[in-house]
Amino acid sequence: MPYNIKEMVNKKSRFVSGHRMCAGCGAPPAIRTILRALKDEDNAVISNATGCLEVSSFLYPYTAWKNVSYIHTAFECAAATLSGAQTAYTKFKKDGKIPNDKTTKFIAIGGDGGTLDIGLQSLSGAMERNHDITYVCYDNGAYMNTGTQRSSSTPHFADTTTSPAGKVSQGKSQPRKDLTQIMISHNLPYVAQTALFANQKDIYEKAQKAIYTEGPTFLSVFAPCPRGWGYPTEDLQLIEKLAVDTCFWPVYEVENGVYKITYKPIKKLPVEEFLKTQKRFKHLFKEENKHLIDELQKEIDAKWENLLLMEEITNKKENE
Amino acid sequence: MAIRERLSGNEAVATAMKQINPDVVAAYPITPSTEIPQYFSNFVSNGSVTTEFIAVESEHSAMSACIGAAAAGARVMSATSSQGLAYMFEMLYIASGMRMPLTLIVANRALSAPINIHNDHSDSMGARDSGFIQLYCENNQEAYDNAIMGVKIAEKAKLPVMVCYDGFITSHSVENISLMENEEVKKFIGKYLPDEYLLDLDKNISMGPLAMQEVYFDKRAELSDAMEKAKDIICKVSKEFEEITGRKYDLYEKYRLDDAEYGIIVLNSTAGTAKDVIDELRENGIKAGLLKPRCFRPLPFTEIPNELKHLKSLAILDKSDSVNGYSGPLFSEITSAMFTQNVNVPTVNYIYGLGGMDVTTYDIKNVFKDLQDIAKEGKIDKVKRFLKYNKEVD
DSSP states (O other): OOOOHHHHHTSOOSBOTTOOOOTTOSHHHHHHHHHHTSOTTOEEEEEEOSSHHHHHHOBTTOOOBOSSEEEOOOSSOHHHHHHHHHHHHHHHHHHTSSOTTOOEEEEEEEEHIIIIITTHHHHHHHHHTTOSOEEEEEEOSSBTTTTOBOOTTSOTTOOBTTBOBOSSOBSOOSOOOOHHHHHHTTTOSEEEEEOSOGGGHHHHHHHHHHHHSSSOEEEEEEOOOHHHHTOOGGGHHHHHHHHHHTTSSOOEEEETTEEEESOOOSSOOOHHHHHTTOGGGGGGGSGGGHHHHHHHHHHHHHHHHHHHHHHHHHHHHHHO | OOEEEEEEHHHHHHHHHHHHOOSEEEEOOOTTTTHHHHHHHHHHHTTSOOOEEEEOSSHHHHHHHHHHHHHTTOOEEEEEOHHHHHHHHHHHHHHHHTTOOOEEEEEEOOOSSSOOOSOOSHHHHHTTTSSOEEEEESSHHHHHHHHHHHHHHHHHHTSOEEEEEETTTTTTOEEEEEEOOHHHHHHHHOOOOOSSOTTOTTOOOEESOBOOHHHHHHHHHHHHHHHHHHHHHHHHHHHHHHHHHOOOOOSEEEESOTTOSEEEEOOTTHHHHHHHHHHHHHHTTOOEEEEEESEEESOOTTHHHHHHTTOSEEEEEESSOOOSSSOOHHHHHHHHHHHHTTOOOOEEEEEEOGGGOOOOHHHHHHHHHHHHHHHHHOOOSOSEEEEOOOTTTO
């Protein structure tokens, strides 16, 4: 069935209003859309790593999680916790405690800190053990819950509170870790990177595939943070669009090893267009730092070229 | 009908787990508890249990997966030792805070550094404030029995339980033990029916919230209360167990203590050594006695001091050190309980057996010799002593 935004927003809501996430944050619309990809008749268990989303959505006695069961244990173990719940489900199915016609899906959600840094081992373990789960990382490129400290997902040269741009250093001095590639190396049946653009079609369809592909699947979602990145809240959609149009955040999926770039900008914009919308890159626009933008552009180009190549190679193999 | 068997401590506990047949076991290998997931994996692969076994990538994930499975409504068990327990530390508090009734087997082993695989109690004592009920076991029979009772206690108290026994000394030594029939175990533990759980098809729930000051305080106070109330639950479950097996368990065990003049308090396997020494001393007219706590969490803080009132002197032996410039944990807690119960007996602390250092009957005899001197002189020159096995004397 072709994607229809009207139908999508009329699906059962699983993450509802009343949560305390900031206006202009990418995480709530992303999570709401992902959970709408569940079939209305199915249930889900959500395992949430400690972070903005968790502390803002489940402040006792209020919960923004509706029509799903939700668990938070700690920062680094959303995947391990979910693997336990999913294993209990397998057992209950075998025992006939849960009828055959009832389906519960298992989704872990973590930020980039809880996923790429402290939670990487737990994630890798759960994926390797082949649990039938989906892990969603909403990536805002820093520890936003504690006040914008750098993570391994922080982009090269971004100003954070632990990689501040100063007189002798210009923001984070290392390029970001590419978790999507790490997940692809786990040979998962489905890995995708997505963002909120073009009526949420990309994220919705990928969420559907991730949730309903049997086995461990992974979804990396671009999730801007107005406070940490320094942009007016109304710019969320603009930034999402610029991220994909500059190929700063390529959107693609890898299904059983075969790459598909799901959005190729007709005109690839220079990264400056993306950078200039956010205060965290402000220092790069000083005359003496402009070469750093060139450096970043080269990194982005190389990644993009590599993706195009991977798409070509893996599809060629597929067609042979 | 009881079944006579010859099993190591780990085999005995794995057998208990086979009979319990939990829904989910998540475990990670670490000496000396590794055999448990090994034996258990064999049960799984040969179909003698219907448990789902999760071979996790770390102990942190073992406890996380156990919490996830327990929250989903499953009966859950795991096993670990030493660094593994230390690595679980964060999740232990979450297991109890979320009131997950899981059972964790701990084959006690020293903590690094230096690295050492042998027995002391640094690991479980390090987790003494984690909100787990802690049951300590002298021998293979007690390890087996407590593993079975542990499951029932956990589910009734809505608290996680740690069943602790000495690494190698108990975990790897083979003893004659008496097993329950499979059906007896099944009947004794019953079906696990949680009040609320993630996989309930009729009701969606959220677990593990952020709680502000007032709620947090109340929840922690409830936890504290549950631990105190667990004493009665432990006693009741032990009584039921005794009715089936004839084996009597209390919050602690007394050995020739009631008319003793000199007492020692010690956990786990060393209690066995102490009993031998006490028998020998008694033959020579020395009134020696023992109190062996089975239950360190909850601490029987009114009951234990009451048993000690009549002593002339007392030694509390710790197989771990608090490194607080003062004493070991057993000493601190029991003397504190004695103070609040107005029991004033000259008491000393011995740190013994760290890293598996041997403790012989000779060493225990020396403790009783010191106790006689203390009683005679009526003063203590040194509160904490190190009881170190002396090769030359032996």
